[in-house]
Amino acid sequence: MDIWKIRGGSRLEGACFVQGSKNASLPIIAASLISPAETELMNVPRLRDVDSALRILRHLGCSAQQQGNDVYINSTGISENKIPHSLMLEMRSSVIFMGALLARCGEARLSLPGGCQLGKRPIDIHISAFRQMGAEIEEDGSNIRCSAARLRGCELRLPFPSVGATENIMLAACAAEGETVIKGAAREPEISALAEYLRRMGCDIEGEGSDTIVIGGFTPKGQLSYRVISDRIVAATLACAAACTGGDVELRAVEPEHFSTVLYFLKQAGCDIISDKYTVRLRSDGKLRAVGDVCTQPYPGFPTDAQPVLMAALLKAHGRTHITENIFENRYRQVEQLCRLGADISVNGRVADINGVDMLYGSSLEATDLRGGAAMIVAGLSAEGETLIHDEGHIKRGYEDLDQVLCSLGADVKLEKMKGTANGFQYTYEKTQN
Ligand code: EPZ
Numbered sequence: 001m002d003i004w005k006i007r008g009g010s011r012l013e014g015a016c017f018v019q020g021s022k023n024a025s026l027p028i029i030a031a032s033l034i035s036p037a038e039t040e041l042m043n044v045p046r047l048r049d050v051d052s053a054l055r056i057l058r059h060l061g062c063s064a065q066q067q068g069n070d071v072y073i074n075s076t077g078i079s080e081n082k083i084p085h086s087l088m089l090e091m092r093s094s095v096i097f098m099g100a101l102l103a104r105c106g107e108a109r110l111s112l113p114g115g116c117q118l119g120k121r122p123i124d125i126h127i128s129a130f131r132q133m134g135a136e137i138e139e140d141g142s143n144i145r146c147s148a149a150r151l152r153g154c155e156l157r158l159p160f161p162s163v164g165a166t167e168n169i170m171l172a173a174c175a176a177e178g179e180t181v182i183k184g185a186a187r188e189p190e191i192s193a194l195a196e197y198l199r200r201m202g203c204d205i206e207g208e209g210s211d212t213i214v215i216g217g218f219t220p221k222g223q224l225s226y227r228v229i230s231d232r233i234v235a236a237t238l239a240c241a242a243a244c245t246g247g248d249v250e251l252r253a254v255e256p257e258h259f260s261t262v263l264y265f266l267k268q269a270g271c272d273i274i275s276d277k278y279t280v281r282l283r284s285d286g287k288l289r290a291v292g293d294v295c296t297q298p299y300p301g302f303p304t305d306a307q308p309v310l311m312a313a314l315l316k317a318h319g320r321t322h323i324t325e326n327i328f329e330n331r332y333r334q335v336e337q338l339c340r341l342g343a344d345i346s347v348n349g350r351v352a353d354i355n356g357v358d359m360l361y362g363s364s365l366e367a368t369d370l371r372g373g374a375a376m377i378v379a380g381l382s383a384e385g386e387t388l389i390h391d392e393g394h395i396k397r398g399y400e401d402l403d404q405v406l407c408s409l410g411a412d413v414k415l416e417k418m419k420g421t422a423n424g425f426q427y428t429y430e431k432t433q434n
Pocket of ligand 1: 026092121122123125126127160164165370398
Protein backbone atom coordinates (compact mmCIF):
# COMPACT_ATOMS: atom_id res chain seq x y z
CA MET A 1 0.00 0.00 0.00
CA ASP A 2 1.38 3.42 -0.96
CA ILE A 3 0.55 6.49 1.07
CA TRP A 4 0.69 9.85 -0.63
CA LYS A 5 1.10 12.70 1.85
CA ILE A 6 0.29 16.01 0.24
CA ARG A 7 0.48 19.35 2.00
CA GLY A 8 -1.54 21.65 -0.22
CA GLY A 9 -1.04 25.31 -0.97
CA SER A 10 2.28 25.34 -2.82
CA ARG A 11 2.22 26.94 -6.21
CA LEU A 12 3.76 24.68 -8.92
CA GLU A 13 6.57 26.46 -10.65
CA GLY A 14 9.35 25.45 -13.05
CA ALA A 15 9.89 23.10 -15.98
CA CYS A 16 9.66 19.34 -16.28
CA PHE A 17 9.91 16.65 -18.92
CA VAL A 18 6.82 14.53 -19.46
CA GLN A 19 7.22 10.73 -19.45
CA GLY A 20 6.61 8.44 -22.40
CA SER A 21 3.09 7.21 -23.01
CA LYS A 22 1.87 4.10 -21.16
CA ASN A 23 -1.00 3.52 -23.57
CA ALA A 24 1.31 3.78 -26.59
CA SER A 25 4.02 1.57 -25.04
CA LEU A 26 1.74 -1.37 -24.16
CA PRO A 27 0.38 -2.22 -27.64
CA ILE A 28 3.83 -1.65 -29.14
CA ILE A 29 5.34 -4.13 -26.67
CA ALA A 30 2.65 -6.63 -27.72
CA ALA A 31 3.33 -5.86 -31.40
CA SER A 32 6.99 -6.82 -30.98
CA LEU A 33 5.72 -10.42 -30.90
CA ILE A 34 4.22 -10.55 -34.35
CA SER A 35 7.43 -11.51 -36.11
CA PRO A 36 10.83 -12.78 -34.92
CA ALA A 37 12.78 -9.60 -34.31
CA GLU A 38 15.03 -7.64 -32.01
CA THR A 39 13.41 -4.43 -30.85
CA GLU A 40 14.75 -1.48 -28.93
CA LEU A 41 12.13 0.88 -27.54
CA MET A 42 13.06 4.24 -26.08
CA ASN A 43 11.13 6.59 -23.80
CA VAL A 44 9.15 3.74 -22.22
CA PRO A 45 7.92 4.75 -18.75
CA ARG A 46 8.91 2.59 -15.77
CA LEU A 47 5.47 1.49 -14.65
CA ARG A 48 3.72 -1.53 -13.22
CA ASP A 49 1.73 -2.11 -16.44
CA VAL A 50 4.88 -2.03 -18.58
CA ASP A 51 6.46 -4.53 -16.23
CA SER A 52 3.39 -6.78 -16.58
CA ALA A 53 3.59 -6.60 -20.40
CA LEU A 54 7.27 -7.56 -20.33
CA ARG A 55 6.51 -10.46 -18.00
CA ILE A 56 3.91 -11.70 -20.49
CA LEU A 57 6.54 -11.57 -23.25
CA ARG A 58 9.01 -13.52 -21.11
CA HIS A 59 6.35 -16.08 -20.27
CA LEU A 60 5.80 -16.58 -24.02
CA GLY A 61 9.51 -17.30 -24.51
CA CYS A 62 10.88 -13.89 -25.54
CA SER A 63 13.63 -12.05 -23.80
CA ALA A 64 12.45 -8.66 -22.58
CA GLN A 65 14.18 -6.25 -20.22
CA GLN A 66 13.81 -2.64 -19.24
CA GLN A 67 16.84 -0.53 -18.39
CA GLY A 68 15.82 2.95 -17.35
CA ASN A 69 13.46 4.08 -20.10
CA ASP A 70 14.83 1.69 -22.72
CA VAL A 71 13.26 -1.67 -23.39
CA TYR A 72 15.05 -4.50 -25.23
CA ILE A 73 12.99 -7.31 -26.69
CA ASN A 74 14.09 -10.36 -28.63
CA SER A 75 11.07 -12.22 -29.93
CA THR A 76 12.84 -14.84 -32.04
CA GLY A 77 12.33 -17.74 -29.62
CA ILE A 78 8.63 -17.76 -28.81
CA SER A 79 7.59 -21.06 -27.24
CA GLU A 80 4.08 -20.58 -25.87
CA ASN A 81 0.71 -19.17 -26.97
CA LYS A 82 -1.07 -19.27 -23.61
CA ILE A 83 -1.11 -16.38 -21.16
CA PRO A 84 -1.91 -17.44 -17.58
CA HIS A 85 -4.88 -15.92 -15.82
CA SER A 86 -2.68 -14.24 -13.16
CA LEU A 87 -0.82 -12.25 -15.84
CA MET A 88 -4.02 -11.42 -17.77
CA LEU A 89 -5.55 -9.95 -14.62
CA GLU A 90 -2.79 -7.43 -14.10
CA MET A 91 -3.99 -4.99 -16.76
CA ARG A 92 -6.55 -4.39 -19.47
CA SER A 93 -3.93 -4.17 -22.20
CA SER A 94 -3.12 -7.87 -21.87
CA VAL A 95 -6.01 -8.39 -24.31
CA ILE A 96 -3.88 -6.88 -27.12
CA PHE A 97 -1.68 -9.98 -26.95
CA MET A 98 -4.60 -11.86 -28.55
CA GLY A 99 -4.08 -10.17 -31.92
CA ALA A 100 -0.30 -10.45 -31.63
CA LEU A 101 -0.38 -14.19 -30.80
CA LEU A 102 -2.92 -14.88 -33.54
CA ALA A 103 -0.60 -13.17 -36.03
CA ARG A 104 2.49 -14.99 -34.83
CA CYS A 105 1.23 -18.47 -33.83
CA GLY A 106 -2.24 -18.75 -35.36
CA GLU A 107 -3.55 -19.40 -31.86
CA ALA A 108 -3.99 -17.48 -28.62
CA ARG A 109 -5.20 -18.87 -25.30
CA LEU A 110 -5.98 -16.39 -22.59
CA SER A 111 -8.65 -15.19 -20.20
CA LEU A 112 -10.60 -11.98 -19.77
CA PRO A 113 -8.30 -9.06 -18.91
CA GLY A 114 -8.12 -6.99 -15.69
CA GLY A 115 -7.55 -3.23 -15.48
CA CYS A 116 -9.33 -0.31 -13.82
CA GLN A 117 -12.95 -0.99 -12.80
CA LEU A 118 -14.64 1.65 -14.92
CA GLY A 119 -17.85 -0.24 -15.53
CA LYS A 120 -18.48 -3.03 -18.02
CA ARG A 121 -15.48 -3.44 -20.30
CA PRO A 122 -16.49 -6.17 -22.76
CA ILE A 123 -14.30 -7.36 -25.64
CA ASP A 124 -17.13 -8.21 -28.03
CA ILE A 125 -15.83 -5.84 -30.73
CA HIS A 126 -12.42 -7.56 -30.67
CA ILE A 127 -13.98 -11.04 -30.84
CA SER A 128 -16.43 -10.18 -33.58
CA ALA A 129 -13.64 -8.70 -35.73
CA PHE A 130 -11.44 -11.78 -35.31
CA ARG A 131 -14.39 -14.01 -36.28
CA GLN A 132 -14.96 -11.95 -39.42
CA MET A 133 -11.27 -12.44 -40.23
CA GLY A 134 -11.79 -16.19 -40.11
CA ALA A 135 -10.70 -16.99 -36.55
CA GLU A 136 -12.48 -19.63 -34.52
CA ILE A 137 -13.22 -18.54 -30.99
CA GLU A 138 -14.17 -20.74 -28.09
CA GLU A 139 -15.20 -19.11 -24.85
CA ASP A 140 -15.47 -21.14 -21.68
CA GLY A 141 -16.32 -18.93 -18.73
CA SER A 142 -13.54 -16.38 -18.69
CA ASN A 143 -11.18 -18.53 -20.82
CA ILE A 144 -10.82 -17.75 -24.50
CA ARG A 145 -9.18 -19.79 -27.24
CA CYS A 146 -8.79 -18.06 -30.53
CA SER A 147 -7.30 -19.83 -33.53
CA ALA A 148 -6.99 -19.45 -37.27
CA ALA A 149 -4.95 -21.58 -39.65
CA ARG A 150 -5.13 -18.58 -41.95
CA LEU A 151 -6.57 -15.16 -41.20
CA ARG A 152 -8.17 -13.38 -44.12
CA GLY A 153 -8.29 -9.66 -44.67
CA CYS A 154 -11.77 -8.16 -44.96
CA GLU A 155 -13.67 -4.94 -44.38
CA LEU A 156 -14.60 -4.46 -40.74
CA ARG A 157 -16.96 -1.79 -39.50
CA LEU A 158 -16.57 -1.09 -35.78
CA PRO A 159 -19.79 -0.17 -33.91
CA PHE A 160 -17.69 2.09 -31.64
CA PRO A 161 -14.13 3.37 -32.18
CA SER A 162 -12.65 1.12 -29.48
CA VAL A 163 -8.97 1.83 -28.95
CA GLY A 164 -8.13 -1.72 -27.86
CA ALA A 165 -10.15 -3.40 -30.63
CA THR A 166 -8.56 -1.18 -33.30
CA GLU A 167 -5.10 -2.09 -31.97
CA ASN A 168 -5.88 -5.80 -31.75
CA ILE A 169 -7.19 -5.88 -35.32
CA MET A 170 -4.16 -3.96 -36.61
CA LEU A 171 -1.88 -6.62 -35.08
CA ALA A 172 -3.84 -9.63 -36.33
CA ALA A 173 -4.21 -8.06 -39.78
CA CYS A 174 -0.43 -8.14 -40.23
CA ALA A 175 -0.69 -11.90 -40.72
CA ALA A 176 -3.90 -11.88 -42.79
CA GLU A 177 -4.11 -12.81 -46.43
CA GLY A 178 -5.21 -9.79 -48.44
CA GLU A 179 -6.20 -6.35 -47.27
CA THR A 180 -7.91 -5.52 -43.98
CA VAL A 181 -9.93 -2.32 -43.86
CA ILE A 182 -11.03 -1.02 -40.44
CA LYS A 183 -13.91 1.42 -40.77
CA GLY A 184 -14.95 3.42 -37.71
CA ALA A 185 -11.45 2.95 -36.30
CA ALA A 186 -10.19 4.75 -33.20
CA ARG A 187 -8.12 7.84 -34.03
CA GLU A 188 -6.14 8.29 -30.80
CA PRO A 189 -2.44 9.30 -31.03
CA GLU A 190 -1.58 5.88 -29.54
CA ILE A 191 -3.14 4.26 -32.65
CA SER A 192 -0.96 6.41 -34.90
CA ALA A 193 2.08 5.47 -32.82
CA LEU A 194 1.30 1.77 -33.20
CA ALA A 195 0.79 2.19 -36.96
CA GLU A 196 4.17 3.91 -37.25
CA TYR A 197 5.84 1.11 -35.29
CA LEU A 198 4.16 -1.58 -37.47
CA ARG A 199 5.24 0.28 -40.59
CA ARG A 200 8.83 0.19 -39.38
CA MET A 201 8.42 -3.55 -38.70
CA GLY A 202 7.56 -3.95 -42.37
CA CYS A 203 3.78 -3.62 -42.39
CA ASP A 204 2.02 -1.88 -45.23
CA ILE A 205 -0.44 0.31 -43.31
CA GLU A 206 -2.14 3.61 -43.98
CA GLY A 207 -4.97 5.82 -42.77
CA GLU A 208 -4.09 5.96 -39.06
CA GLY A 209 -5.43 9.11 -37.43
CA SER A 210 -8.50 8.91 -39.68
CA ASP A 211 -11.50 6.62 -39.16
CA THR A 212 -10.39 4.21 -41.88
CA ILE A 213 -7.20 2.20 -41.50
CA VAL A 214 -6.01 -0.10 -44.28
CA ILE A 215 -3.53 -2.89 -43.57
CA GLY A 216 -2.00 -4.66 -46.56
CA GLY A 217 1.02 -6.91 -46.72
CA PHE A 218 3.76 -7.51 -44.21
CA THR A 219 7.45 -8.02 -44.99
CA PRO A 220 9.27 -8.48 -41.67
CA LYS A 221 12.39 -6.39 -41.24
CA GLY A 222 14.08 -8.18 -38.35
CA GLN A 223 15.48 -5.38 -36.22
CA LEU A 224 14.20 -1.97 -35.24
CA SER A 225 14.38 0.82 -32.79
CA TYR A 226 11.50 3.13 -31.93
CA ARG A 227 10.92 6.10 -29.60
CA VAL A 228 7.57 6.15 -27.81
CA ILE A 229 5.49 9.36 -27.90
CA SER A 230 4.95 11.40 -24.75
CA ASP A 231 2.05 10.72 -22.43
CA ARG A 232 -0.77 13.15 -23.15
CA ILE A 233 -2.69 12.21 -20.00
CA VAL A 234 0.31 12.76 -17.73
CA ALA A 235 0.81 16.11 -19.47
CA ALA A 236 -2.87 16.92 -18.88
CA THR A 237 -2.55 15.93 -15.22
CA LEU A 238 0.43 18.24 -14.67
CA ALA A 239 -1.31 21.07 -16.52
CA CYS A 240 -4.39 20.66 -14.29
CA ALA A 241 -2.20 20.64 -11.16
CA ALA A 242 -0.45 23.82 -12.29
CA ALA A 243 -3.79 25.46 -13.14
CA CYS A 244 -5.45 24.95 -9.75
CA THR A 245 -2.37 25.82 -7.67
CA GLY A 246 -1.87 29.16 -9.45
CA GLY A 247 1.27 27.77 -11.03
CA ASP A 248 3.66 28.67 -13.81
CA VAL A 249 4.89 25.46 -15.40
CA GLU A 250 6.59 24.55 -18.63
CA LEU A 251 5.90 21.02 -19.84
CA ARG A 252 8.68 19.77 -22.09
CA ALA A 253 8.87 16.95 -24.64
CA VAL A 254 5.09 16.97 -25.16
CA GLU A 255 2.91 17.01 -28.27
CA PRO A 256 0.49 19.88 -27.45
CA GLU A 257 -1.90 18.81 -30.20
CA HIS A 258 -2.46 15.49 -28.41
CA PHE A 259 -4.06 17.17 -25.39
CA SER A 260 -5.32 20.36 -27.01
CA THR A 261 -8.90 19.80 -25.78
CA VAL A 262 -7.67 19.77 -22.17
CA LEU A 263 -5.65 22.93 -22.81
CA TYR A 264 -8.74 24.50 -24.39
CA PHE A 265 -10.76 24.06 -21.17
CA LEU A 266 -7.89 25.25 -18.97
CA LYS A 267 -7.73 28.36 -21.13
CA GLN A 268 -11.50 28.82 -20.74
CA ALA A 269 -10.93 28.54 -16.99
CA GLY A 270 -8.60 31.54 -17.15
CA CYS A 271 -5.12 30.07 -17.63
CA ASP A 272 -2.63 31.69 -19.93
CA ILE A 273 -1.22 29.00 -22.25
CA ILE A 274 1.55 29.27 -24.81
CA SER A 275 2.55 26.21 -26.85
CA ASP A 276 5.16 25.55 -29.44
CA LYS A 277 6.02 22.31 -31.19
CA TYR A 278 7.15 20.33 -28.13
CA THR A 279 6.46 22.54 -25.10
CA VAL A 280 3.50 24.01 -23.31
CA ARG A 281 3.79 26.81 -20.76
CA LEU A 282 0.80 27.30 -18.51
CA ARG A 283 0.40 30.25 -16.13
CA SER A 284 -2.49 30.61 -13.74
CA ASP A 285 -3.37 33.04 -10.98
CA GLY A 286 -5.22 30.21 -9.23
CA LYS A 287 -8.61 31.97 -9.52
CA LEU A 288 -10.23 29.71 -12.09
CA ARG A 289 -13.66 30.05 -13.68
CA ALA A 290 -16.05 27.15 -14.30
CA VAL A 291 -16.02 26.06 -17.95
CA GLY A 292 -19.66 25.17 -18.67
CA ASP A 293 -20.03 21.81 -20.42
CA VAL A 294 -17.34 19.18 -20.89
CA CYS A 295 -18.23 15.96 -22.73
CA THR A 296 -15.80 13.07 -23.02
CA GLN A 297 -15.55 11.67 -26.54
CA PRO A 298 -13.28 9.44 -28.59
CA TYR A 299 -10.25 11.33 -29.95
CA PRO A 300 -10.08 14.08 -31.15
CA GLY A 301 -12.73 14.86 -28.51
CA PHE A 302 -12.04 15.46 -24.83
CA PRO A 303 -10.36 12.32 -23.38
CA THR A 304 -12.11 10.29 -20.70
CA ASP A 305 -8.73 9.68 -19.06
CA ALA A 306 -8.36 13.43 -18.39
CA GLN A 307 -11.90 13.84 -17.03
CA PRO A 308 -11.06 13.10 -13.36
CA VAL A 309 -8.04 15.45 -13.30
CA LEU A 310 -9.90 18.30 -15.00
CA MET A 311 -12.71 17.81 -12.51
CA ALA A 312 -10.18 18.05 -9.66
CA ALA A 313 -8.70 21.25 -11.10
CA LEU A 314 -12.13 22.90 -11.25
CA LEU A 315 -13.35 22.11 -7.72
CA LYS A 316 -12.64 25.69 -6.59
CA ALA A 317 -13.46 27.36 -9.92
CA HIS A 318 -16.07 30.09 -9.73
CA GLY A 319 -19.44 28.84 -11.03
CA ARG A 320 -20.74 25.46 -12.22
CA THR A 321 -19.15 22.95 -14.58
CA HIS A 322 -21.13 20.03 -16.05
CA ILE A 323 -19.24 16.98 -17.17
CA THR A 324 -20.83 14.27 -19.31
CA GLU A 325 -18.90 11.00 -19.35
CA ASN A 326 -19.68 9.24 -22.62
CA ILE A 327 -16.99 6.53 -22.74
CA PHE A 328 -17.17 4.57 -19.48
CA GLU A 329 -20.27 3.99 -17.39
CA ASN A 330 -18.46 4.15 -14.02
CA ARG A 331 -15.82 6.82 -14.23
CA TYR A 332 -16.86 9.01 -11.34
CA ARG A 333 -15.39 6.82 -8.61
CA GLN A 334 -13.20 9.72 -7.50
CA VAL A 335 -16.22 11.93 -6.71
CA GLU A 336 -17.01 10.54 -3.26
CA GLN A 337 -13.38 10.96 -2.25
CA LEU A 338 -13.13 14.52 -3.64
CA CYS A 339 -16.25 15.45 -1.67
CA ARG A 340 -14.37 14.47 1.50
CA LEU A 341 -12.10 17.44 0.78
CA GLY A 342 -15.14 19.71 0.77
CA ALA A 343 -15.90 19.61 -2.96
CA ASP A 344 -19.51 20.13 -4.04
CA ILE A 345 -20.19 17.58 -6.81
CA SER A 346 -23.42 15.80 -7.62
CA VAL A 347 -23.64 12.93 -10.05
CA ASN A 348 -26.71 11.92 -11.97
CA GLY A 349 -26.04 9.03 -14.33
CA ARG A 350 -23.45 10.13 -16.85
CA VAL A 351 -23.51 13.78 -15.75
CA ALA A 352 -21.47 15.30 -12.93
CA ASP A 353 -22.28 18.80 -11.76
CA ILE A 354 -19.43 20.63 -10.03
CA ASN A 355 -20.29 23.71 -8.04
CA GLY A 356 -17.07 25.59 -7.26
CA VAL A 357 -16.30 26.02 -3.54
CA ASP A 358 -14.06 28.62 -1.89
CA MET A 359 -11.87 26.17 -0.02
CA LEU A 360 -10.86 22.52 0.03
CA TYR A 361 -9.56 20.96 3.25
CA GLY A 362 -7.07 18.10 3.51
CA SER A 363 -8.49 14.72 4.43
CA SER A 364 -7.77 11.00 4.26
CA LEU A 365 -8.72 9.42 0.91
CA GLU A 366 -8.54 6.12 -0.92
CA ALA A 367 -7.39 5.94 -4.54
CA THR A 368 -10.15 4.22 -6.47
CA ASP A 369 -8.46 3.75 -9.85
CA LEU A 370 -5.53 5.16 -11.82
CA ARG A 371 -6.89 8.52 -13.04
CA GLY A 372 -9.19 8.88 -10.03
CA GLY A 373 -6.09 8.59 -7.82
CA ALA A 374 -4.32 11.23 -9.91
CA ALA A 375 -7.36 13.50 -9.49
CA MET A 376 -7.06 13.16 -5.70
CA ILE A 377 -3.43 14.27 -5.92
CA VAL A 378 -4.41 17.31 -8.01
CA ALA A 379 -7.15 18.22 -5.54
CA GLY A 380 -4.86 17.64 -2.55
CA LEU A 381 -2.36 20.11 -4.00
CA SER A 382 -4.94 22.89 -3.88
CA ALA A 383 -6.45 21.92 -0.50
CA GLU A 384 -5.55 23.54 2.79
CA GLY A 385 -3.64 21.24 5.15
CA GLU A 386 -2.62 17.64 4.62
CA THR A 387 -4.27 15.11 2.33
CA LEU A 388 -3.41 11.43 2.71
CA ILE A 389 -4.14 9.15 -0.24
CA HIS A 390 -4.06 5.42 0.42
CA ASP A 391 -3.33 3.64 -2.81
CA GLU A 392 -3.05 -0.06 -3.53
CA GLY A 393 -0.88 0.66 -6.53
CA HIS A 394 -3.33 2.25 -9.00
CA ILE A 395 -1.37 5.48 -9.48
CA LYS A 396 1.91 3.65 -10.16
CA ARG A 397 0.23 1.87 -13.08
CA GLY A 398 0.31 5.09 -15.07
CA TYR A 399 2.57 7.73 -13.52
CA GLU A 400 6.35 7.44 -13.34
CA ASP A 401 7.91 9.11 -10.27
CA LEU A 402 4.99 11.53 -10.02
CA ASP A 403 5.96 12.48 -6.46
CA GLN A 404 9.44 13.48 -7.62
CA VAL A 405 8.12 15.42 -10.60
CA LEU A 406 5.71 17.36 -8.39
CA CYS A 407 8.40 18.01 -5.75
CA SER A 408 10.73 19.32 -8.47
CA LEU A 409 7.98 21.85 -9.27
CA GLY A 410 7.76 22.96 -5.64
CA ALA A 411 4.93 20.76 -4.33
CA ASP A 412 5.07 19.29 -0.84
CA VAL A 413 4.43 15.61 -1.65
CA LYS A 414 5.80 12.50 0.02
CA LEU A 415 5.25 8.97 -1.15
CA GLU A 416 5.60 6.37 1.57
CA LYS A 417 5.06 2.66 1.67
CA MET A 418 3.03 1.05 4.39
CA LYS A 419 4.95 -1.95 5.75
CA GLY A 420 2.82 -3.68 8.33
CA THR A 421 -0.95 -3.79 8.68
CA ALA A 422 -1.17 -5.48 12.09
CA ASN A 423 -4.81 -5.44 13.25
CA GLY A 424 -5.52 -2.74 10.71
CA PHE A 425 -4.42 0.04 13.05
CA GLN A 426 -0.68 -0.21 13.66
CA TYR A 427 1.20 0.92 10.60
CA THR A 428 4.89 1.40 9.91
CA TYR A 429 5.81 3.65 7.05
CA GLU A 430 8.84 3.54 4.83
CA LYS A 431 9.84 6.17 2.28
CA THR A 432 9.92 4.59 -1.17
CA GLN A 433 11.51 7.33 -3.18
CA ASN A 434 13.33 10.69 -2.94
C1 EPZ B 1 -8.02 2.45 -23.80
O1 EPZ B 1 -8.78 1.45 -23.14
C2 EPZ B 1 -7.09 3.01 -22.75
N1 EPZ B 1 -6.25 1.93 -22.25
C3 EPZ B 1 -7.90 3.62 -21.61
O2 EPZ B 1 -6.99 4.22 -20.72
C4 EPZ B 1 -8.81 4.70 -22.18
O3 EPZ B 1 -9.62 5.19 -21.15
C5 EPZ B 1 -9.68 4.12 -23.29
O4 EPZ B 1 -8.84 3.49 -24.30
C6 EPZ B 1 -10.56 5.16 -23.98
O5 EPZ B 1 -9.75 6.17 -24.49
C7 EPZ B 1 -5.16 1.59 -22.92
O6 EPZ B 1 -4.85 2.12 -23.98
C8 EPZ B 1 -4.29 0.54 -22.33
P1 EPZ B 1 -11.93 1.17 -25.51
P2 EPZ B 1 -9.66 0.41 -23.99
O7 EPZ B 1 -11.87 -0.22 -26.06
O8 EPZ B 1 -8.93 0.05 -25.21
C9 EPZ B 1 -16.50 -0.16 -24.88
C10 EPZ B 1 -6.09 4.76 -18.60
O9 EPZ B 1 -6.54 5.38 -17.62
N2 EPZ B 1 -16.10 -1.42 -25.58
O10 EPZ B 1 -11.79 2.31 -26.44
O11 EPZ B 1 -10.07 -0.65 -23.05
C11 EPZ B 1 -15.87 -0.12 -23.48
O12 EPZ B 1 -16.61 -0.87 -22.55
C12 EPZ B 1 -6.94 3.75 -19.35
O13 EPZ B 1 -4.93 4.89 -19.02
C13 EPZ B 1 -17.08 -2.35 -25.85
O14 EPZ B 1 -18.26 -2.17 -25.55
O15 EPZ B 1 -10.88 1.33 -24.32
C14 EPZ B 1 -15.83 1.35 -23.20
O16 EPZ B 1 -17.07 1.77 -22.73
C15 EPZ B 1 -8.22 3.43 -18.68
N3 EPZ B 1 -16.71 -3.52 -26.48
C16 EPZ B 1 -15.59 1.96 -24.59
O17 EPZ B 1 -15.95 0.95 -25.54
C17 EPZ B 1 -15.41 -3.77 -26.82
O18 EPZ B 1 -15.13 -4.84 -27.40
C18 EPZ B 1 -14.15 2.40 -24.83
O19 EPZ B 1 -13.29 1.29 -24.70
C19 EPZ B 1 -14.44 -2.80 -26.53
C20 EPZ B 1 -14.81 -1.62 -25.90
